[in-house]
Amino acid sequence: MSYRQIVDKVNSVGVIDWDRRLFDELIPLPGGTSYNSYLITGSKASALIDTVEKDFADDLLRNLEELGVDSLDYVIANHAEQDHSGSLPEVLRAFPETEIITSVKGKNMLTDLLNIKSKRISTVEEGREISLGDKTLKFLETPWVHWPETMVTYLEEDEVLFSCDFFGSHLATSDLFVRDEAEVYRAAKRYYAQIMMPFRRIISKNLDKIKEIQPAIIAPSHGPVYQDPEFILEAYEEWVNGPVKPEVVVPYISMHGSTEELVDYFVDRLIQNDIRVKPFNLREVELGQLAMALVDAAAVVIGSPTVLTGPHPQVSYAATLANALRPKTKFASIIGSCGWGGNLVDDILGSLNKLEVEVFDPVLSKGRGDEGNFAEVDRLVEDINKALADL
Ligand SMILES: Cc1cc2nc3c(=O)[nH]c(=O)nc-3n(C[C@H](O)[C@H](O)[C@H](O)COP(=O)(O)O)c2cc1C
Ligand SMILES: [Fe+2]
Numbered sequence: 001m002s003y004r005q006i007v008d009k010v011n012s013v014g015v016i017d018w019d020r021r022l023f024d025e026l027i028p029l030p031g032g033t034s035y036n037s038y039l040i041t042g043s044k045a046s047a048l049i050d051t052v053e054k055d056f057a058d059d060l061l062r063n064l065e066e067l068g069v070d071s072l073d074y075v076i077a078n079h080a081e082q083d084h085s086g087s088l089p090e091v092l093r094a095f096p097e098t099e100i101i102t103s104v105k106g107k108n109m110l111t112d113l114l115n116i117k118s119k120r121i122s123t124v125e126e127g128r129e130i131s132l133g134d135k136t137l138k139f140l141e142t143p144w145v146h147w148p149e150t151m152v153t154y155l156e157e158d159e160v161l162f163s164c165d166f167f168g169s170h171l172a173t174s175d176l177f178v179r180d181e182a183e184v185y186r187a188a189k190r191y192y193a194q195i196m197m198p199f200r201r202i203i204s205k206n207l208d209k210i211k212e213i214q215p216a217i218i219a220p221s222h223g224p225v226y227q228d229p230e231f232i233l234e235a236y237e238e239w240v241n242g243p244v245k246p247e248v249v250v251p252y253i254s255m256h257g258s259t260e261e262l263v264d265y266f267v268d269r270l271i272q273n274d275i276r277v278k279p280f281n282l283r284e285v286e287l288g289q290l291a292m293a294l295v296d297a298a299a300v301v302i303g304s305p306t307v308l309t310g311p312h313p314q315v316s317y318a319a320t321l322a323n324a325l326r327p328k329t330k331f332a333s334i335i336g337s338c339g340w341g342g343n344l345v346d347d348i349l350g351s352l353n354k355l356e357v358e359v360f361d362p363v364l365s366k367g368r369g370d371e372g373n374f375a376e377v378d379r380l381v382e383d384i385n386k387a388l389a390d391l
């Protein structure tokens with residue numbers, strides 16, 4: 001990878017990570033990712049916006065060398081997470097005169113996380129500007145997208161917003177700018193679901209702030225650059241503030257088929273009632289798909305057998321994740337099976353305690369479901385049908 005021009009004197013100098021399949025040892029990356037870094041060459045000074053994952057530091061430095069960069073005045077650290085800050089130590093070594101510019105919280109985090117000496121870091125607060133001569137950088141605080149210290153940088157003359165993780169997508173692509181909107185929409189939604197959704201309320205405020213600026217270009221630090229920012233701003237508006245959709249997400253698992261039989265019946269009855277449903281068998285599901293489905297579904301119904309008095313561990317994992325992601329979901333219930341007893345329902349509901357959901361009576365069978373259990377599923381379908389009609 002080499003450098004590529006975004007606008008005059010602004011180049012993309014980051015790297016594409018085609019092979020990466022897991023982020024934070026947690027988040028699946030079916031389409032790889034990129035760590036975008038941008039060099040702004042002003043008439044009087046230059047600034048690098050964010051760096052790249054540590055393993056790729058040499059590629060970043062090579063791109064700068066190819067551009068003929070032999071001095072660097074500033075490195076802007078919009079975010080302290082290592083996929084963007086990891087190469088800061090190498091950049092500081094390569095350019096001993098460089099000063100890091102970050103938020104007040106960012107400074108503490110960079111010294112804690114990377115042991116960077118604090119004398120090399122200057123802080124900026126909301127609205128502060130730095131002149132590079134014919135180009136001016138303005139810094140805006142955008143906390144919790146997705147860490148407490150996150151900020152964005154606006155290049156005023158060219159109206160380019162460097163948003164770091166905000167509006168990013170984990171997508172390895174040769175497209176510098178968005179070309180395939182459908183592909184980027186899905187990747188950005190997946191990114192939002194797994195990384196941004198837990199901070200929906202504060203993101204809504206940050207989104208308003210970005211809309212006010214009306215940037216001409218949004219250049220995030222993962223995935224392609226938006227030449228039509230409306231596309232991603234509207235998508236975020238819908239994901240963050242839009243109404244829930246009349247859809248039911250059904251994460252489930254079954255060891256001996258009892259739960260599965262009830263879940264299958266439930267899914268069929270929803271379909272017959274013309275209700276959109278997305279079942280996810282947790283034996284095989286890629287959890288990013290589940291997270292994406294949770295972005296706008298009105299209801300989630302969890303299916304689990306009882307294992308050692310509680311839910312199946314795969315269900316515990318999915319429920320813990322759903323709880324942590326804090327989707328807009330309004331209704332929840334459980335379809336379960338046990339052999340003799342246990343705390344299946346209470347345990348699952350306990351692990352969904354952060355969701356503000358109305359819970360419909362669960363359906364619980366002993367072993368295979370009997371007529372009464374299937375009638376209970378019919379009742380649950382009715383409950384959901386009514387609730388979705390009233391949305
Ligand atoms: C490893 C294992 C642990 C189990 N632990 C419990 C339990 O603690 N309490 C209970 O009531 N049933 C327990 N059961 C029985 C199952 O919950 C019961 O067979 C249930 O109907 C299985 O549902 P499924 O067919 O959807 O897998 C256990 C079964 C297995 C295989
Ligand atoms: Fe991050």
Ligand SMILES: [Fe+2]
Nearest residue numbers: 081083165222
């Ligand atoms: Fe990131």
